[in-house]
Amino acid sequence: MPRINPRAAAVKAVSKAASEISQSTPTPSTPISTMINQRSIPAEATEELAAFRSKAPKPKPEPTPPRQRPSPPWSPQAREKKSPPPQSTPIDFSNFLPRSHFEISTSLPRSYFLGHHNAALTRMRQALSNVGLILEVRDFRVPISSWNPLLEQSLSSTSAGVPRARIIVYTKRDLAPPQRRPLPGSQAPGDVIRTLKSFHRPSKVDNVKDMIFLGMGAHSASLQGLLKAIKEVAREMDSLTGLRVMVVGMPNAGKSTLLNRLRSHSLKLGKAAKTGAQPGVTRKLGTPVRILPGEDSNDPDSEGLGEGVFIVDTPGVFVPYVSEPEAMLKLALVGCVKDGIISSVTVADYLLYRLNLTRSGVYVERFGMPGPTNDVHQFLRAAARRTGKLKRGGDESLEHAADWVIQEWRRGNLGRLLLDEVTPTRLEEALQLAREPSLSMNQARKREKLARKERNEAKRAGVAGESA
Numbered sequence: 001m002p003r004i005n006p007r008a009a010a011v012k013a014v015s016k017a018a019s020e021i022s023q024s025t026p027t028p029s030t031p032i033s034t035m036i037n038q039r040s041i042p043a044e045a046t047e048e049l050a051a052f053r054s055k056a057p058k059p060k061p062e063p064t065p066p067r068q069r070p071s072p073p074w075s076p077q078a079r080e081k082k083s084p085p086p087q088s089t090p091i092d093f094s095n096f097l098p099r100s101h102f103e104i105s106t107s108l109p110r111s112y113f114l115g116h117h118n119a120a121l122t123r124m125r126q127a128l129s130n131v132g133l134i135l136e137v138r139d140f141r142v143p144i145s146s147w148n149p150l151l152e153q154s155l156s157s158t159s160a161g162v163p164r165a166r167i168i169v170y171t172k173r174d175l176a177p178p179q180r181r182p183l184p185g186s187q188a189p190g191d192v193i194r195t196l197k198s199f200h201r202p203s204k205v206d207n208v209k210d211m212i213f214l215g216m217g218a219h220s221a222s223l224q225g226l227l228k229a230i231k232e233v234a235r236e237m238d239s240l241t242g243l244r245v246m247v248v249g250m251p252n253a254g255k256s257t258l259l260n261r262l263r264s265h266s267l268k269l270g271k272a273a274k275t276g277a278q279p280g281v282t283r284k285l286g287t288p289v290r291i292l293p294g295e296d297s298n299d300p301d302s303e304g305l306g307e308g309v310f311i312v313d314t315p316g317v318f319v320p321y322v323s324e325p326e327a328m329l330k331l332a333l334v335g336c337v338k339d340g341i342i343s344s345v346t347v348a349d350y351l352l353y354r355l356n357l358t359r360s361g362v363y364v365e366r367f368g369m370p371g372p373t374n375d376v377h378q379f380l381r382a383a384a385r386r387t388g389k390l391k392r393g394g395d396e397s398l399e400h401a402a403d404w405v406i407q408e409w410r411r412g413n414l415g416r417l418l419l420d421e422v423t424p425t426r427l428e429e430a431l432q433l434a435r436e437p438s439l440s441m442n443q444a445r446k447r448e449k450l451a452r453k454e455r456n457e458a459k460r461a462g463v464a465g466e467s468a
Contacts, residue, residue: 016103031170093363096372098356104234111317112251112337116284120315124284127156127312130244133165133209133233135248135311137258140170140189140213141335143196144420144427145327146250146336148319149434156207163207168200169226171254172334174215175412186358192422199427209233214258223265224436227292231370234292235304242306244288251316252335256282259313262291288315322435330419335410344402349376351409360415 134155139146156164176189194293200208210229214222234243247255260271267290294301318336322328329350332342355363356372364372367382376397383389383405384396390457391397408414420426 009367015245027084027176028387037195066409076188077088091359091372093359093361093372096356097351098372099374102326102329102350102353103330104341105346108325108328109341109414110322110325111320112331112341113320116315117251117317120284121317122266124246124248124314127285128155129442131164131246131312132237132243133167133230133245134421135167135169135245135258137169137247137253137255139250139253140173140176141334141418142327142330142420143170143192143338143422144430146253146334147430147434148250148317149436150319151248151267152434153437160228160341161399165236166208167210167212167216167226167233168208168228169212170196171214171258173213174414174419175410176418177416187418189418192418195422195424195427199424211375227262227266229290230309231301231305232355234306234309235321238304238306240306242294242308245291246311246314248314249316250331251318253316254311255316259289259311262311263289266291267293268467273416274446275438282313284315285323288312333406333409333419344399345380346374346408348402348405351406351414352376352379354417354419355415358415358417362415362448366414370396401454 007008044189136151156166173189176192177186178189193410199212200211209232212222212226212229214226228244230243237243247259248358249255249327256275261273263269264271289312290308291306292309292310294304294308295305328337329342329347329425331337332347333351352363352374356374361372363369363379363383367379367386371380373379380397380398382400384401387404389397389400389404404415
């Protein structure tokens with residue numbers, strides 16, 4: 001039996017129906033489609049016709065006109081359309097008296113030295129035989145509080161007692177106050193940088209080769225300066241196997257981020273170390289990652305690098321005991337302490353205290369408050385209402401609001417502060433503390449207990465002398 005082409009059968013059926021209609025005398029009021037429907041078309045032809053109509057090409061939609069690209073901001077058209085930004089109303093601090101000091105509870109945790117910190121420090125000591133350079137990372141917002149003396153005592157010298165080369169990198173420079181407009185009652189970042197550079201001279205601190213200040217963004221000039229300093233150390237060592245670098249520092253100071261940025265800037269490669277907003281992402285020593293290629297006869301700049309420069313990522317190591325309670329709050333605020341170790345409401349209260357000291361009214365305008373306040377609950381309630389941090393029933397969730405406020409400040413969206421007072425005297429005190437043997441938590445508690453006992457005895461002796 002010959003095979004019937006469905007398309008040909010449908011066309012034939014339509015042609016036959018059209019010829020029959022043309023031979024009849026239709027009334028002007030009867031549509032052609034009605035006449036076709038009134039004619040008797042075979043069932044198989046009707047099915048083929050429906051299939052043919054479903055496969056028929058649909059009419060193309062009219063092309064939409066191309067969207068015009070916006071004019072660049074520097075063009076005259078954009079300048080004409082651009083309206084001036086709304087002027088923010090200055091916050092009146094004339095009738096407001098901020099707190100002169102911050103009350104800290106005696107039960108505030110004074111350490112975040114965990115088990116894997118001690119284990120990581122032990123593994124660092126074991127791996128030092130192949131390391132020629134230490135990159136010590138500190139947070140620029142807390143340049144003294146993020147200084148870990150334990151790392152210097154453990155890693156600063158070789159087994160023969162020769163000081164190991166070090167480069168100190170201060171990260172998160174762009175989260176400090178602007179250089180051109182220092183906040184009232186705070187230090188200008190330029191003054192802090194000059195004080196740190198003067199302190200870290202070779203005569204002051206052992207074998208510090210250079211100091212670099214980096215921000216969170218892609219600051220190529222600063223990274224180029226760091227890579228140049230690393231190359232100089234590699235050429236001084238002049239090793240055929242290249243240079244091994246170990247990056248160390250407090251938790252969440254930016255060690256893994258620095259490794260990834262050096263690798264991306266020098267070799268144009270992707271991330272090699274995992275990063276996160278909370279401390280404790282890196283739990284063990286990483287494998288060496290190349291950040292500079294080896295010697296190449298066609299590249300004079302690579303002379304003296306041997307097989308290249310490799311960097312080893314390490315977990316953050318906290319100090320066993322923080323002697324100043326306020327320093328613990330500073331480290332919790334910048335994120336060196338895991339959230340939840342210290343109450344978020346307490347940390348937000350300390351942030352409010354520091355913002356008020358610098359007359360920063362950014363939170364007043366941001367949360368729609370009538371004026372500045374010293375009450376942390378009023379501050380957090382306003383933040384909760386503005387951001388929708390509410391409980392069931394409409395009550396404000398102070399804990400969630402405090403968490404949001406802290407994270408917003410860490411991103412630089414709620415004021416920018418330098419939390420440490422950086423002066424030559426404070427740096428000398430920190431240096432003397434770094435040279436003393438590190439105390440464990442139990443040793444520090446015993447020392448504080450003895451000091452408190454001596455103070456009480458002296459106080460009782462003074463009272464007894466006055467009464468006599």
